[in-house]
Amino acid sequence: MTNFTLTRRGAIAGLGAALAMPAIRPSFAQGAPIKVGVLHSLSGTMAISETALRDTVLMMVQDLNSKGGLLGRRVEAVVVDPASNWPLFAEKARELLQVAKVDVTFGCWTSVSRKSVLPVFEELNGLLFYPVQYEGEEQSRNIFYTGAAPNQQAIPALDYLLGADGGNAKRIALLGTDYVYPRTTNRILRNYLLSKGFTADDIMEEYTPFGHSDWQGIVSQVKRFASAGKKTAIVSTINGDANVPFYRELGNQGIKAEDIPCVAFSVGEEELAGIDTRPLVGHLAAWNYFMSVKSQVNDQFLAMWQAYIKNPRRVTNDPMEATYTGFKMWAQAVQKAGSTKVDDVRAAVIGQKVAAPSGYIEEMLPNHHLSKPVMIGEVQANGQFNIVYKTPAVVAAENWSPYIPENANRRR
Amino acid sequence: MKRHLSGFLPFLLLCCLAFAPARAQDAFTTALPGLAGSFGQIAEAVEKLGTSADPRALPLLQALQDGRLLKREDGTLLIQTAAGTTEVLGGSATEAGTAEAVRVNNRVRGALRGALGSLQILSTDPDERLKAAEAVFRSRSADNIRPLETALSRETVPAIRTQLELSLAASRLASPDNAVRLQGVAALAEVTDQNARALLLETKAQVPDLARQIDAAVAKIEGRLRVRQVVETLFQGLSLGSVLLLAALGLAVTFGVMGVINMAHGEMVMLGAYATYMVQEACRGTFLAPVALPLAIPAAFLLAAAVGAVLERGLIRYLYGRPLETLLMTFGVGMILQQAVRLIFGAQNREVTSPAWMQGVMTLPGGLQLTQNRVWIIVFGLLVLGLVVAAIRYTRFGLEMRAVVQNRRIAATMGIRTGRVDALTFAFGSGIAGMAGVALSQIDNVSPNLGTGYIIDSFMVVVFGGVGSLAGTLVGALMLGVVNKAMEPYAGAVLAKVVVLVGIMLFIQRRPRGMFALKGRAAEA
Numbered sequence: 001m002t003n004f005t006l007t008r009r010g011a012i013a014g015l016g017a018a019l020a021m022p023a024i025r026p027s028f029a030q031g032a033p034i035k036v037g038v039l040h041s042l043s044g045t046m047a048i049s050e051t052a053l054r055d056t057v058l059m060m061v062q063d064l065n066s067k068g069g070l071l072g073r074r075v076e077a078v079v080v081d082p083a084s085n086w087p088l089f090a091e092k093a094r095e096l097l098q099v100a101k102v103d104v105t106f107g108c109w110t111s112v113s114r115k116s117v118l119p120v121f122e123e124l125n126g127l128l129f130y131p132v133q134y135e136g137e138e139q140s141r142n143i144f145y146t147g148a149a150p151n152q153q154a155i156p157a158l159d160y161l162l163g164a165d166g167g168n169a170k171r172i173a174l175l176g177t178d179y180v181y182p183r184t185t186n187r188i189l190r191n192y193l194l195s196k197g198f199t200a201d202d203i204m205e206e207y208t209p210f211g212h213s214d215w216q217g218i219v220s221q222v223k224r225f226a227s228a229g230k231k232t233a234i235v236s237t238i239n240g241d242a243n244v245p246f247y248r249e250l251g252n253q254g255i256k257a258e259d260i261p262c263v264a265f266s267v268g269e270e271e272l273a274g275i276d277t278r279p280l281v282g283h284l285a286a287w288n289y290f291m292s293v294k295s296q297v298n299d300q301f302l303a304m305w306q307a308y309i310k311n312p313r314r315v316t317n318d319p320m321e322a323t324y325t326g327f328k329m330w331a332q333a334v335q336k337a338g339s340t341k342v343d344d345v346r347a348a349v350i351g352q353k354v355a356a357p358s359g360y361i362e363e364m365l366p367n368h369h370l371s372k373p374v375m376i377g378e379v380q381a382n383g384q385f386n387i388v389y390k391t392p393a394v395v396a397a398e399n400w401s402p403y404i405p406e407n408a409n410r411r412r
Numbered sequence: 413m414k415r416h417l418s419g420f421l422p423f424l425l426l427c428c429l430a431f432a433p434a435r436a437q438d439a440f441t442t443a444l445p446g447l448a449g450s451f452g453q454i455a456e457a458v459e460k461l462g463t464s465a466d467p468r469a470l471p472l473l474q475a476l477q478d479g480r481l482l483k484r485e486d487g488t489l490l491i492q493t494a495a496g497t498t499e500v501l502g503g504s505a506t507e508a509g510t511a512e513a514v515r516v517n518n519r520v521r522g523a524l525r526g527a528l529g530s531l532q533i534l535s536t537d538p539d540e541r542l543k544a545a546e547a548v549f550r551s552r553s554a555d556n557i558r559p560l561e562t563a564l565s566r567e568t569v570p571a572i573r574t575q576l577e578l579s580l581a582a583s584r585l586a587s588p589d590n591a592v593r594l595q596g597v598a599a600l601a602e603v604t605d606q607n608a609r610a611l612l613l614e615t616k617a618q619v620p621d622l623a624r625q626i627d628a629a630v631a632k633i634e635g636r637l638r639v640r641q642v643v644e645t646l647f648q649g650l651s652l653g654s655v656l657l658l659a660a661l662g663l664a665v666t667f668g669v670m671g672v673i674n675m676a677h678g679e680m681v682m683l684g685a686y687a688t689y690m691v692q693e694a695c696r697g698t699f700l701a702p703v704a705l706p707l708a709i710p711a712a713f714l715l716a717a718a719v720g721a722v723l724e725r726g727l728i729r730y731l732y733g734r735p736l737e738t739l740l741m742t743f744g745v746g747m748i749l750q751q752a753v754r755l756i757f758g759a760q761n762r763e764v765t766s767p768a769w770m771q772g773v774m775t776l777p778g779g780l781q782l783t784q785n786r787v788w789i790i791v792f793g794l795l796v797l798g799l800v801v802a803a804i805r806y807t808r809f810g811l812e813m814r815a816v817v818q819n820r821r822i823a824a825t826m827g828i829r830t831g832r833v834d835a836l837t838f839a840f841g842s843g844i845a846g847m848a849g850v851a852l853s854q855i856d857n858v859s860p861n862l863g864t865g866y867i868i869d870s871f872m873v874v875v876f877g878g879v880g881s882l883a884g885t886l887v888g889a890l891m892l893g894v895v896n897k898a899m900e901p902y903a904g905a906v907l908a909k910v911v912v913l914v915g916i917m918l919f920i921q922r923r924p925r926g927m928f929a930l931k932g933r934a935a936e937a
Binding site: 042043044045047048051164165166167178206207208209211212213214216217218220221223224226227228229230241244245248249251252253254257258259261273275276279282284378386388 | 452609613
């Protein structure tokens, strides 16, 4: 019943936003403009995370145009609002490809939205750059994944918790939102823990709906789970704005990071902007980039972003960096291919290297995923992350996890 | 000779006096280089400093905790204070320059908490003593037994004494002597605390000899914990119920009393939450800041009531008696309000901070811990319910409202301006929804789609309780809350919700008028 209302309401709201925002500007160069589709939720539960990604793409488009466009042609963004509504993602993707005829699309955050648009991009031979860490177990000729695969985020984070610096955790609570990404990631993590000698009793797994706001029960359950005399840690795959009441409840129930650290895979600087972070100091997040990274490219990226958004206090985060890197790779590939035809660009993207704000040179691998560094940060009182662990070099993505038994016979 | 000796003795004494701090200084100086190393080395150094009993350790560790301890690239450590920067060794004033703060992680923070605890256990400030006693409980090392005993013999504040006894018991568990350990086990068995259980189980894993005694102690604790868990679940259920009650009360007026299916009800709640945000921003930095939340209550009421009055006068009154059209129209209004808020405030969530008296937990006698914000929301929910009941029962407006609902024509012939009463009733219901928004801003996200999450629940509560009955709304809300929370540990959050919905469907099949069905002529009208 809830979903029904959300769907209708979201659908109409999305349509309204789409009508209100066609980014049509007079063209200045010869030839038709190159069209870049932006498929991010600007309303609904995921808007907290996805609006910044739309702005990042718009910033990159503006940047490209200010440098004379691409192949001598203007670049033009086409923004649609799928309103955190998964079936609407597929409709909007079709609209972008068939009506707006975009050359490339940057979009999606949740895996369920990506799964929803995947058949559309494959059917119409489109090109999608997906900028968010995800559960892996997927590879499409039409999608480039510029976020982390599980071995670039989830597994290293767990290793950190099990190690001395992370507190030698012996019991893990896996909390997640109820959809494909948390379920698959937790399946991988559970198998990984079992391979490390954990027993099933030492793993707790709980799922909640999107937008869940009453965390009292689950947080007390975690407290009980943690009172078995073994160091306990929480691994959170909670997505969207449900994180705010979750962290608030952790703070209210006095769960300190020194006692039960919580490492999150979907919480970055942008999500923390809406929370009082003082009670959360020490809780962790695993990403491939933090705003506090010290690198020249990051300084430029920050300056560019804050100038574009006209707010010197706006933060950057990992998916924004992945959008930046993906956009650069696409632009380089178009230059190299000398056309925007999907098949040419697709071949040219593989092997592209970009000096990313993370401070490393990231490369697009033949499996359509990136090589990236892995970083683990602790929340500080000012809402930024203190990077407590960083891999010395980039890690190549493994989108088919060896911890899923069905992948045993897969050709890697 | 005698003269010689008399000269020598003071010298010897002086030597002894000088020697003691010299040894402590050694422990202090040898620990220092570790602070410039990796997280593991820092944690080790902190632990050493905690047991060094050197007077300089405390300010150093406090500086580390507050991020005021800096290190130069060559490893020299500096302490930054309001007065300036000084070198840790030597204490000479210097410039901070390019020195960076020594970073800490959870491991260091844990060590720091224990070290500061052992150093501050005899502090003169009772707050610090309590914090120190709690910290020592967690770090629990056998080294702390002696200082804790000393502290306990001097302590007069009962709360700190209790904590000290707990910490002493915990430290005794870490002793190498089984007899001392058993003393600790016996003391901890009398505590109703999950941490005590955790400690005992941890000790059991390390000392299998005591497994029998520890198991008995744990069983005792668990028996009491089970009782407490029931109370906790009940509290969580009441708290969820009070949220549902708040969300549904406004609807009980607009839908229950007036019969208007108001799909924009959730947006009234959302407006109330944004009103709270605006009041908070307006009060920021002024002397009103601590009371921003209470001030937001009338503000939210007035804002939502004003929007409600405009809605009723401008649109809804033309559609009385046409529920389907009302439903569609209010649905549209809801979306317009959502989008308007999104345009004004942006799609991002707004941060509404909780005042200090709503943060943290409240410990009841018996060790039962309740989260403050939830307690206040239960109280607030009941107050609002009282307000609604009083307004309907005892005011002239309430009398007119009931008269119009029962028989519009006769009420009009009595000289009641029914149009005005309709507008006021709708505004009143909307205002109540706005007040609910103040409460929800404390536990949920202040975002444009805040209301969508509550509209279904609100209708569910009102229909389940019995349309038009405030008692039904109260009982319905609390019942749904408790059932939901009682089922959550077994069925999970998702399934618990499904089960509750199915239950309500079956119930409505049997009793279409809800729990507290209105009887008599009013019900037929």
